[in-house]
Structure formats: structure tokens, C-alpha cells
Amino acid sequence: MPTIESMKLADVHDIPNPGSISHDAAGKFRPYNIMLVRNGLDIKAYVNSCPHTGAPLDFVDGRFLSPDKQHIQCTTHDALFDINNGRCLAGPCPGQSLKPVAIEVINGEVWLAD
Numbered sequence: 001m002p003t004i005e006s007m008k009l010a011d012v013h014d015i016p017n018p019g020s021i022s023h024d025a026a027g028k029f030r031p032y033n034i035m036l037v038r039n040g041l042d043i044k045a046y047v048n049s050c051p052h053t054g055a056p057l058d059f060v061d062g063r064f065l066s067p068d069k070q071h072i073q074c075t076t077h078d079a080l081f082d083i084n085n086g087r088c089l090a091g092p093c094p095g096q097s098l099k100p101v102a103i104e105v106i107n108g109e110v111w112l113a114d
């Protein structure tokens with residue numbers, strides 16, 4: 001597994017628009033999974049761990065959006081999250097948020113930021 005410092009996560013055009021994918025990463029202490037959510041040129045990244053229980057949000061690998069594609073949705077108990085800031089808007093985790101992951105988009109490629 002590539003290290004954090006050198007990790008390219010995806011090509012922008014490989015992320016559905018609007019849509020999402022997941023990507024495994026090597027953390028400082030253990031591997032983790034990142035969700036990448038795209039809407040046009042805007043791409044957000046969060047750790048794929050629901051603040052309610054810590055479970056991954058996606059039953060189907062890489063599908064994180066609600067049916068109307070307006071929110072991130074956890075498939076376990078249907079919590080809805082704001083795509084722009086990861087804040088829980090509805091469901092069993094009020095006041096909690098997804099953990100953001102710093103990324104950079106460089107020449108059409110999404111990279112983990114330092």
C-alpha cells in the first residue's frame with residue numbers, strides 16, 4: 001500500500017459526476033478507507049467511518065450519496081451528511097461530523113495533501 005506522502009487517490013474523470021468512489025489508504029497507525037465525493041469540479045474527501053458507530057458508510061463499495069445525490073448517506077441507519085462540511089444533518093448522530101481528509105487536485109488528479 002502506498003504511503004500517505006506519495007498517494008494519488010484517483011483521476012478526477014474516474015469519479016462519477018455527481019457521484020463518489022472509495023480508496024484505501026495507509027494511515028500512520030493503520031489502514032483506512034477514504035470516500036471521494038464529486039460535484040462538478042468540487043471534490044470532497046472524508047474518512048469512510050460513520051460518527052454514529054464507526055462503521056463504513058457504504059454497503060455498495062464507493063456509493064456514498066443519497067438517491068437524490070444531495071447528501072452523503074450512511075447505509076446502516078440512513079444518517080444524512082452535508083457534502084460540503086461532513087456535518088450530520090439527519091439521523092442518529094446530530095452534532096457530529098465525518099472526518100475530513102485534506103486533498104489537492106493537480107492536473108486532473110486527486111492527491112492526499114501533506
Ligand code: FES
Nearest residue numbers: 050052074077079
Ligand atoms: S452507522 Fe451510520 S447512521 Fe448508524
